[in-house]
Structures are given as structure tokens and as C-alpha cells.
Amino acid sequence: SFVTGSCAGDAWDVEGYFCDASAPATGGCTVGRVSVGYCSYSTYSSSLPPQFQYFAGMPNVGGNAAEDFCPIWSSYSNYQCRYYDDASEAFANGKATYRGESRCENCRCSLSSLYNSARQEVQPAYGCYEERCLSGTRLQMRVGETWYDCNSQPQPGIIRVTGWTGYLTCPPASIACSEAADLGWPLIESISPPAGPAAGGTAFTITGSSLGANDTTLPTVSVCGVAATNVHTSNASGIQILLATTSPFLNAETGAERTGTTACSVRVSRSNGRYGETSLAFSYVGPPGPPPSQPPIDLENGWTADAILSMGLRIWPYVLTVIIGLLTLHW
Structure with missing residues (x-):
């Protein structure tokens, strides 16, 4: 037909x-x-x-x-998507720079509004992105030089890139990877507890599959890019389990604990180079930070209306206090 x-x-x-x-x-x-x-x-x-x-x-x-x-x-x-010729090289390079696209044998067409800017937004359009299947149900897509797991995003199937606007839509892995073999890439299914102090020392458990529990060399675990300690493994009813302890999460400049709450990605890396990562899966909770300070008033262009209004909003509580004080003394 x-x-x-x-x-x-x-x-x-x-x-x-x-x-x-x-x-x-x-x-x-x-x-x-x-x-x-x-x-x-x-x-x-x-x-x-x-x-x-x-x-x-x-x-x-x-x-x-x-x-x-x-x-x-x-x-x-x-x-x-799979190649470009001399006539379209400049076009392909521009798409690579501003939209994170690629041209390669494993590149395929997907809908995207990604744009390499923290401010400018663009309308969704179709573009070319490299794909790889880790199993019949797991798909990764590459933006620039970084691979993103479609299953592990905060919004599954929607990839967002730090510092970029927009998103990249993943095709269904059940279709794109229907004939793929399971290559043994770690899959993180849950993390417990989901938070701990920035001082470190929190024992946490990762459950999932292909975590390297049976590898000769233990896998490594990192939280917010900081290596965890005391990593050991276990198996329970076919589900692989990793146990680890968080390290201190410190300010690189001061060496002190980071303040506030920071949501972190967690990565498990096997000795064979395969890894699994899940976004915003664990939060370091530090001491409260200092209250935000008011930015200085911009007088570069003189006493503009905005500058006068900003000054008035800052000093009116003090003026009001003085007025009330004078009235009290008068009576």
C-alpha cells in the first residue's frame, strides 16, 4: 500500500x-x-x-x-546531519557555535531552542545533534563537547545547558535505541538521603543498575564535582547499591564551607570509562550567608530620576524616624 x-x-x-x-x-x-x-x-x-x-x-x-x-x-x-560539504561549512560552524549542533555519522535531527547565551532567546527550530545509545532505553545527546543523559534530566527528555537559554528535545529512546544492546553504563535510580551538611560526612546510598558493583576496581562517586569517600558496593535482589560518604563542600577561595543550599549532580564513574550522572539529586546545606548588600547608586549619568528614586527609597525610613522624633520632642 x-x-x-x-x-x-x-x-x-x-x-x-x-x-x-x-x-x-x-x-x-x-x-x-x-x-x-x-x-x-x-x-x-x-x-x-x-x-x-x-x-x-x-x-x-x-x-x-x-x-x-x-x-x-x-x-x-x-x-x-551526517556530513557537510565546503559550501555549507560556514553554516555548520555557526550552528555548532551558537546552537551546540554537530555533523557526524551518528548525528540526527531534533527540535531545539538552545542558544549559547544567558540572555538571548530564540524560537524552537530543528537542528542536528549527535546521539548515542547506552541501552535499549537509554539515550544520550551531545551539545558542544558535553554529553547529556536524556533519562536523568530534571525534566526527562528535555536537555537544558547551564549558561544557555532554551532546551533540546530528546527523541523517545524506545524508538531511537530500539535495537541497541545494553553497554553497561551506570544508571542512577535513586539517592538517599537527598541532602546533607556542607561540612561533609553524610553517608548516602545510590541504587540503580550497572553501577560497577562487580568490577575489580571500585567505581568512583562525586557530588557537585567533589569526590566522595568510603565508596563500597552491594547487591540486593539484582539491584546494585553503592554506599559512600560526602566530602566537605568548600569555597575554593576562602576554604570555608559554602553557605546556603546548593543542588548538585551526582556522578558514578566505572573503571572502564563509563559513567552515569543525575542532575540536582543531592543538596549540600551550608550555614546561612550574609544578607545581600544594596548595589551602589549609579551616578555615571548624573542625578537621573532613577538615581533620585533609588536614593529616596533607601533614606526614607531614616527621615521618617527623625520626623517622629522631632514631633515627640515638640509635644
Whole structure:
């Protein structure tokens, strides 16, 4: 039915094949997600034959005549995910710098609004990102030089990058990794307790799979990038368990405990180089920090209205106190 049937039928209802006039301006992914594409259709001067009319109320809209007028996702000439040529090198390099994209054999098309800026935001659009499967249900995607585990994000399937705006959408691992073997990458399922003092010394337990409990060399564990101590392993009913103790979480400049509460990622690294990481899984709780100080009043441009208002808001409590004091003395 794919060859002989209508492209509006069920056989064509697969991502990357059939598109329609309502396709988003952001484009889409072609078959196999190997390219970023656009919906190719045209408006003809006359109505198409009835069997080739795919859009209600638009009898003269359709794709290429050689393809039975089926509107399909067609690849942009400069947006192949698996390679780029000399003509599109500058375009690919720009996407790598500002959107974290890549061009490689394992790169595929995904929806993203990532932008390498803490201030500027961009609309979601499709781009090319490298993927790797750790098992049939675990997918990682690379942004720039860093790999992110789709399963371990605070919002599963949505990757956010520190210092960047926007997000990257992961495809379902059940589809992207359906034929992948389990390569033994650690998977962290839970951490208990979820918090401890910045002074360190908190014994905590990590449960999950492929944590390296049976490895000859013990895995290492880090919390907020600080190596944990006393790491040892256990197995219970097929679930692997790591036990460790947090180290002090110190200010690099002063050597004192960090103040306030800091949410940390936790990483388990096996001796074979494979690792698992989960975001915001443990919090260091330090002593309260000093109260925030008011920034100095900006007088670079003179006594502007903003500067006068800022000064007034700061001194009015003192002025009010003086007035009340004078009135009290008067009476």
C-alpha cells in the first residue's frame, strides 16, 4: 500500500514522510531524522486530479507531480546531519557555535531552542545533534563537547545547558535505541538521603543498575564535582547499591564551607570509562550567608530620576524616624 496507495493513508503516517500545508515554518525532520527539511508542496494554477487532492478545500495544492503530488519532507541542501560539504561549512560552524549542533555519522535531527547565551532567546527550530545509545532505553545527546543523559534530566527528555537559554528535545529512546544492546553504563535510580551538611560526612546510598558493583576496581562517586569517600558496593535482589560518604563542600577561595543550599549532580564513574550522572539529586546545606548588600547608586549619568528614586527609597525610613522624633520632642 506504500507504493500503490494514497500518501494520505496509514502507510505514509510515519515521521519524515508525509507533511501538509499546516507544517510549521520551523521545518521538520526527513525520513530517519538524517536531515533538517521543509515541506515541499506547491500551489498549481488549476485543480489537481481528484485522486491526488490531499488537502480539504485546497484542490490545487500538492507536491511534485512525479511523486503523485504527495507533499513530503525534503532536505535542505545545507542541512544534512551526517556530513557537510565546503559550501555549507560556514553554516555548520555557526550552528555548532551558537546552537551546540554537530555533523557526524551518528548525528540526527531534533527540535531545539538552545542558544549559547544567558540572555538571548530564540524560537524552537530543528537542528542536528549527535546521539548515542547506552541501552535499549537509554539515550544520550551531545551539545558542544558535553554529553547529556536524556533519562536523568530534571525534566526527562528535555536537555537544558547551564549558561544557555532554551532546551533540546530528546527523541523517545524506545524508538531511537530500539535495537541497541545494553553497554553497561551506570544508571542512577535513586539517592538517599537527598541532602546533607556542607561540612561533609553524610553517608548516602545510590541504587540503580550497572553501577560497577562487580568490577575489580571500585567505581568512583562525586557530588557537585567533589569526590566522595568510603565508596563500597552491594547487591540486593539484582539491584546494585553503592554506599559512600560526602566530602566537605568548600569555597575554593576562602576554604570555608559554602553557605546556603546548593543542588548538585551526582556522578558514578566505572573503571572502564563509563559513567552515569543525575542532575540536582543531592543538596549540600551550608550555614546561612550574609544578607545581600544594596548595589551602589549609579551616578555615571548624573542625578537621573532613577538615581533620585533609588536614593529616596533607601533614606526614607531614616527621615521618617527623625520626623517622629522631632514631633515627640515638640509635644
